[in-house]
Amino acid sequence: MNHVLLIDDDVELVGMFAEYLEQEGFRVTCVHNGDDGAREALSGRHAIAILDVMMPGTSGIDALRQIRAASRIPVLMLTARGDDADRILGLELGADDYVAKPCTPRELTARVRAILRRTQGQTESIPGAALTVGKLTMHPEGRRATWDGAPLDLTSTEFNLLEVLARNAGKPVSKNELSEQGLGRPLARFDRNIDVHLSSLRHKLGPLADGRSCLQTIYRQGYQLIKE
16 A cells, blocks of 8 residues: 655545545555655655645745655655746755646546655566666666666656656657657647756756767757767
8 A cells, every 4th residue: 555645734635535545445644744754755755756845934945955865666746826936946956746736636646656666676678687778777677767877866747757768779769758658648739848857857967078968958859868
């Protein structure tokens, strides 16, 4: 049974989400402040954390910083509808995805399932087979990646997006395809999720021999991992 951690100061809302998640077969722990939420997220007892941005005291953004300093646990952010600044900052700090409030328990649960499908080793790759593109080597079964032999510190979403690009190295992959295959959901209008994750990947991956980034934006086509 997947164990979900819910971190939100809205007790009534958390109760509604927890009840629905439990009906859907999840085990749920509820925490109502950022400090306790961060400590619980680092306990190793949970498959995913759902973290509200707007909380008194330690905000969701600050809690996310604490979590990402020591853990790669998948984090789904709850953000105010239309609050792009917090949403983008959360993604830049390593959140895997976000849901805008108000949202339904069904929508939240669907997003949780999509993230868990991506992060729990469900892959069509041959067991033990490595995926190599230039200096990049990925081990999908173990969800590990290296650049020129050095380990890459990737979030679960970054790993998924990079794997999609690596399997299509040398040709553009549209944002729609990246969202479907990497995030497990259709690309929403005005959604900058993919762009933020790819920007982070550019900083983590090393340059090509000529100094260019190995991740290129192809005008009106999407993104491409350069195949050397």
